[in-house]
Amino acid sequence: MITLKDIKIAINSLISANFTAEINxxxxxxxxxxxxxxxxxxxxxxxxxxxxQINRKLTVRTYFFPSNRYKHSIxxxxxxxxxxxxxxxxxxxxDRYFNIDEVETVVSDGVLQFYFDIQYEEGRDIPxxxxxxxxxIKEE
Numbered sequence: 001m002i003t004l005k006d007i008k009i010a011i012n013s014l015i016s017a018n019f020t021a022e023i024n025x026x027x028x029x030x031x032x033x034x035x036x037x038x039x040x041x042x043x044x045x046x047x048x049x050x051x052x053q054i055n056r057k058l059t060v061r062t063y064f065f066p067s068n069r070y071k072h073s074i075x076x077x078x079x080x081x082x083x084x085x086x087x088x089x090x091x092x093x094x095d096r097y098f099n100i101d102e103v104e105t106v107v108s109d110g111v112l113q114f115y116f117d118i119q120y121e122e123g124r125d126i127p128x129x130x131x132x133x134x135x136x137i138k139e140e
Contacts (some may be wrong), residue, residue: 001122001123001124001125002093002094002096002120002122004041004044004058006093006094007041007058007060007091007093007118008039008041010091010092010093010094011039011060011062011091012039014086014087014091015037015039015062015086018082018086019037019079019082021035021036021037021064022036022037023036023037023038023039024036024037024038025038028063032065034065034066034067034068034069035064035065035066035067035075036064036065037062037063037064037065038062038063038065039060039061039062039063040060040061040062040063041058041059041060041061042058042059042061042115043057043058043059043117044056044057044058044059045057045058049121051124052123052124053121053122053123053124054121054122054123054124055119055120055121056118056119056120056121056122057117057118057119058117058118059115059116059117059118060115060116060117060118061113061114061115062083062113062114062115063111063112063113063114064076064079064083064111064112064114065110065111066079066110066111066112069110070110072110076107076110076112079112080105080112080114083103083105083114084103084105084114087100087103087114087116088100091118096120098118098119098120099118099119100116100118101116101117102116102117103115103116104116
């Protein structure tokens with residue numbers, strides 16, 4: 001079963017492999033070195049689709065804080081285009097591939113917000129039950 005941790009590790013690995021800026025996991029208010037990425041999940045929903053299946057939906061939101069908080073327009077455009085290339089069609093998590101249908105970007109207060117939704121279904125982990133050994137039929 002794929003966990004949220006598995007998804008975050010896959011995303012962080014892609015960012016690390018394609019960018020030199022570090023990925024931070026501490027609270028933004030604590031302070032951080034620029035340039036930096038922050039990756040968060042929003043709108044996470046998990047619902048059963050029967051006894052043996054679950055459906056999960058979530059928004060992956062990546063924040064990029066550029067090197068200079070005042071002169072950043074070209075750097076943000078370059079990072080945006082590269083993120084769009086890296087997270088183009090599929091996201092590989094362990095042995096599965098999740099569709100990325102649409103990515104969106106917003107620049108607010110000099111920070112790039114890059115986000116997309118993931119939706120997938122997965123089988124539940126159901127413990128094995130003992131098999132029936134003998135069946136007795138009473139005929140009349």
